[in-house]
Amino acid sequence: MSLSFQKRPALVAYVTCGDPDLATTRAVVLAAIEAGADVIELGVPFSDPVADGPVIQRASERALRHGTSLEQVLRLGKEVRSKSQAGLIIFSYLNPILRMGLTKFSAALEDAGIDGVLITDLPVEEAGDYLREMRKRRLDTVFLAAPTSPDHRLKQIAKASSGFVYAVSRTGVTGARKQLPKDARELVRRLRRHTKLPIAVGFGISSAEQFAAVGEFAEAAVVGSAIVETIERNPGKEPEAVAQFVGQLLAAPPQLSARQGQR
Amino acid sequence: MATSTIPRRNNDSTKTRGRFGVYGGRYVPETLMSALDDLEHAYEKAKRDRKFQSRLDELLRTYAGRPTPLFFAHRLTEKLGGAKIYLKREDLLHTGAHKINNCLGQALLAERMGKRRIIAETGAGQHGVATATVCALFGFECVVYMGTEDMQRQELNVFRMRLLGAEVRTVESGSRTLKDAINEAMRDWVTNVRTTHYLLGSVLGAHPYPTMVRDFQRVIGLEARAQILKAEGRLPNAIIACVGGGSNSIGIFHHFIKDKRVKLIGVEAGGRGEMLGDHAARFRGGSPGVLQGTFSYVLQDAAGQIANTHSVSAGLDYPSIGPEHAWLKDTGRAEYVPASDEEALEGCTLLARTEGIIPALESAHAVAELTKRAPTMKKSEIVIVNVSGRGDKDVGILRKNLKLG
Numbered sequence: 142m143s144l145s146f147q148k149r150p151a152l153v154a155y156v157t158c159g160d161p162d163l164a165t166t167r168a169v170v171l172a173a174i175e176a177g178a179d180v181i182e183l184g185v186p187f188s189d190p191v192a193d194g195p196v197i198q199r200a201s202e203r204a205l206r207h208g209t210s211l212e213q214v215l216r217l218g219k220e221v222r223s224k225s226q227a228g229l230i231i232f233s234y235l236n237p238i239l240r241m242g243l244t245k246f247s248a249a250l251e252d253a254g255i256d257g258v259l260i261t262d263l264p265v266e267e268a269g270d271y272l273r274e275m276r277k278r279r280l281d282t283v284f285l286a287a288p289t290s291p292d293h294r295l296k297q298i299a300k301a302s303s304g305f306v307y308a309v310s311r312t313g314v315t316g317a318r319k320q321l322p323k324d325a326r327e328l329v330r331r332l333r334r335h336t337k338l339p340i341a342v343g344f345g346i347s348s349a350e351q352f353a354a355v356g357e358f359a360e361a362a363v364v365g366s367a368i369v370e371t372i373e374r375n376p377g378k379e380p381e382a383v384a385q386f387v388g389q390l391l392a393a394p395p396q397l398s399a400r401q402g403q404r
Numbered sequence: 405m406a407t408s409t410i411p412r413r414n415n416d417s418t419k420t421r422g423r424f425g426v427y428g429g430r431y432v433p434e435t436l437m438s439a440l441d442d443l444e445h446a447y448e449k450a451k452r453d454r455k456f457q458s459r460l461d462e463l464l465r466t467y468a469g470r471p472t473p474l475f476f477a478h479r480l481t482e483k484l485g486g487a488k489i490y491l492k493r494e495d496l497l498h499t500g501a502h503k504i505n506n507c508l509g510q511a512l513l514a515e516r517m518g519k520r521r522i523i524a525e526t527g528a529g530q531h532g533v534a535t536a537t538v539c540a541l542f543g544f545e546c547v548v549y550m551g552t553e554d555m556q557r558q559e560l561n562v563f564r565m566r567l568l569g570a571e572v573r574t575v576e577s578g579s580r581t582l583k584d585a586i587n588e589a590m591r592d593w594v595t596n597v598r599t600t601h602y603l604l605g606s607v608l609g610a611h612p613y614p615t616m617v618r619d620f621q622r623v624i625g626l627e628a629r630a631q632i633l634k635a636e637g638r639l640p641n642a643i644i645a646c647v648g649g650g651s652n653s654i655g656i657f658h659h660f661i662k663d664k665r666v667k668l669i670g671v672e673a674g675g676r677g678e679m680l681g682d683h684a685a686r687f688r689g690g691s692p693g694v695l696q697g698t699f700s701y702v703l704q705d706a707a708g709q710i711a712n713t714h715s716v717s718a719g720l721d722y723p724s725i726g727p728e729h730a731w732l733k734d735t736g737r738a739e740y741v742p743a744s745d746e747e748a749l750e751g752c753t754l755l756a757r758t759e760g761i762i763p764a765l766e767s768a769h770a771v772a773e774l775t776k777r778a779p780t781m782k783k784s785e786i787v788i789v790n791v792s793g794r795g796d797k798d799v800g801i802l803r804k805n806l807k808l809g
Binding site for chain 2: 190191193198205208210212234238286287313
């Protein structure tokens with residue numbers, strides 16, 4: 142029960158919880174783990190997801206339509222934990238957590254057996270109280286590093302992070318892109334100077350080729366919007382569709398593409 | 405009249421990384437952090453640069469039309485039968501509202517930072533028009549995000565922005581109002597942060613915006629203070645201003661905060677009722693939370709999801725409030741009251757018919773509070789109302805709501 146990356150690259154899979162409903166999310170998460178996902182990011186839907194592109198915005202709206210709450214997501218995490226030892230992270234905007242209260246939140250995380258948290262709109266400068274609460278219970282705190290983060294910030298980010306560091310592959314919101322930007326490799330190289338933690342690269346990764354390419358320079362790749370879109374497009378058979386998608390991601394890519402990825 | 409409009413010295417909130425008491429701060433995705441640092445440094449440097457100051461002052465004077473008059477509302481004073489009423493006429497500024505003060509300041513900053521693409525959000529369209537205007541003046545590329553609900557009710561301003569050469573992008577998400585336009589502008593900024601300046605229109609968002617926008621707007625209070633001293637030889641007993649994000653109100657309040665005997669009264673949108681979703685009175689139904697970069701009072705549900713809001717005036721239709729207002733509220737230095745849609749509409753008609761001034765529906769909320777308060781004050785007392793904008797943009801809504809035959 143900790144964040145560990147078994148293969149390279151490891152797969153960190155994001156889902157928006159409650160899209161289309163919590164029972165489906167649970168089935169999707171278990172199917173993704175079964176298909177080979179190492180860590181699951183349990184996304185807490187938020188009314189104003191400023192860091193997200195259209196796919197996750199739509200998923201959040203669907204999840205909020207029937208009132209999916211942080212409390213329910215924590216309960217879902219506990220259910221998943223009773224069935225699996227895969228890494229579990231809460232991925233959220235700050236306000237739902239503030240509303241619950243940091244103490245209650247961290248206690249619930251511990252109780253559920255969830256490993257850690259990533260808060261999209263909480264930069265290291267504002268994270269003092271949060272870090273204290275999380276450290277008390279030995280919970281992991283994953284922070285984002287961006288291509289626009291200067292070295293002095295990367296140092297702070299590395300210091301505040303535990304479990305792994307999340308390297309944002311490019312400037313922009315979440316969502317699939319055809320190509321893996323050059324920014325990502327450069328950012329990971331800069332981050333390495335400040336940390337020995339594993340690094341997961343995310344934002345825009347949707348194909349087996351991109352996934353394999355990330356493995357050349359980082360320990361893990363985060364896939365979010367592509368999974369959420371798979372859920373959106375396969376009503377009634379979400380778990381099977383996600384399992385199949387994850388299987389494709391993890392399958393060795395064709396040689397040609399792998400070479401392209403190395404360039 | 406003082407010419408230096410923004411304070412040259414470091415002030416309160418810059419030392420505490422944008423905190424007003426516990427409120428404020430900087431809650432944004434990491435990608436934006438360095439841009440906010442750059443903006444903060446550029447602003448700190450510009451503040452101390454006499455050339456920047458004098459260029460801004462000149463533009464405010466020769467382009468925007470400052471200083472704006474402080475007008476003694478004789479007939480309104482008689483009609484309400486209490487305090488002497490003065491109106492600070494921000495509605496007379498170029499583009500029709502106080503928004504231009506901030507836009508000129510930020511445009512000068514963007515120019516210094518070498519950023520020639522400007523994005524902005526707009527609710528009522530007044531900030532959008534002011535942004536489009538300064539972009540035309542400076543030769544910047546301009547993209548304005550606006551919710552489709554607001555585009556319908558502020559049609560005229562959409563056309564004005566386009567006429568000025570701005571691209572108006574429609575926002576279909578959420579409640580399709582100001583909050584959603586800010587979300588979209590933030591998504592654009594996070595994508596194009598290296599080339600783009602986000603010209604935020606109110607004292608909202610991450611540090612340094614609440615401080616910087618306040619500084620660009622405090623010229624209102626600076627002038628009002630000198631003007632009332634000249635006219636009456638003393639400070640007013642009360643100042644009333646409407647509060648959406650809170651830029652016109654903090655602009656007129658700020659120079660009076662230390663004068664403890666001057667009552668500062670902010671008027672929020674009471675909308676059509678007291679239920680969550682029917683108003684935008686953050687201090688009546690809200691609680692502390694983080695929205696769009698800052699920690700302040702927020703209208704939200706029990707699970708921390710941001711609530712929908714309603715107001716007849718698009719400019720007040722927003723679920724959070726500038727963090728400095730939250731601090732002024734908690735410390736008791738300012739008091740905040742709601743005025744309903746109906747009261748605002750009445751306030752608008754009253755000012756139109758007694759003084760020949762059609763205020764923006766936003767500013768009409770301040771007039772509504774004035775009608776309750778002035779009669780309870782002594783005839784020797786003085787009240788200033790900030791008429792933050794003119795009502796031309798609202799004629800369509802007024803026509804629908806007022807049955808004038």
